[in-house]
Amino acid sequence: MIYAxxxxxxxxxxxxxxxxTIDTGFRPSVDGFKPITSxxxxxxxxxxxxxxxxxFIITSLKSHR
Amino acid sequence: xxxxxxLFTMIILLFIMVSSCTSKSDNNQNLEVKDKKEVAxxxxxxxxDSLDFLINDQTAKILVEKDSVDANTNIIVSTSEITxxxxxxxxxxxxxxxxxxxxxxxxxxxxxxxxxxxxxxxxVAAVQxxxxxxxxxxxxxxxx
Numbered sequence: 610m611i612y613a614x615x616x617x618x619x620x621x622x623x624x625x626x627x628x629x630t631i632d633t634g635f636r637p638s639v640d641g642f643k644p645i646t647s648x649x650x651x652x653x654x655x656x657x658x659x660x661x662x663x664x665f666i667i668t669s670l671k672s673h674r
Numbered sequence: 675x676x677x678x679x680x681l682f683t684m685i686i687l688l689f690i691m692v693s694s695c696t697s698k699s700d701n702n703q704n705l706e707v708k709d710k711k712e713v714a715x716x717x718x719x720x721x722x723d724s725l726d727f728l729i730n731d732q733t734a735k736i737l738v739e740k741d742s743v744d745a746n747t748n749i750i751v752s753t754s755e756i757t758x759x760x761x762x763x764x765x766x767x768x769x770x771x772x773x774x775x776x777x778x779x780x781x782x783x784x785x786x787x788x789x790x791x792x793x794x795x796x797x798v799a800a801v802q803x804x805x806x807x808x809x810x811x812x813x814x815x816x817x818x
Binding site: 610 | 770
């Protein structure tokens with residue numbers, strides 16, 4: 610029996626594209642996001658699901674495919 | 675000094691990017707995937723535990739801290755190939771869609787470690803997608 614589920618993928622975007630996005634002034638007004646820290650190539654990326662995200666898993670039950 | 679200034683600028687840019695990379699319900703955006711395939715499952719108790727699974731032929735891990743659950747809990751990991759995306763912010767999926775299902779409420783957050791080869795001048799982040807409302811949300815992603 611499934612209590613909750615979450616779906617995610619890893620995205621990699623060129624920094625140039627990030628700058629272009631900023632230049633266009635695109636600002637979706639949603640809270641709950643966290644900053645990224647990038648370090649050297651070839652390391653493990655650790656996607657930390659904070660408690661807020663776990664709460665999101667609970668609410669996402671209705672969207673289970 | 676100049677190097678510190680550059681680093682500070684990059685951190686600010688990344689923060690703004692992540693702020694931009696979150697979008698409320700938008701019926702004009704969607705993510706299309708193939709049927710999901712189960713890649714790992716495990717029953718965990720209240721002890722420290724981990725679950726390995728393969729992403730792009732490399733081993734990824736889910737780390738479960740002690741006392742994360744009250745009772746035995748099943749964790750199921752599935753993946754779905756992303757066939758197309760029409761998301762309203764710049765995304766470039768480099769992994770399949772990863773689905774994590776749990777059978778009981780979690781008292782603590784899960785940590786998911788995914789091996790990624792980050793290239794120069796690229797920004798990498800985990801992006802959560804909610805199917806019923808077409809919502810995306812950037813998860814906290816830290817290279818370790």
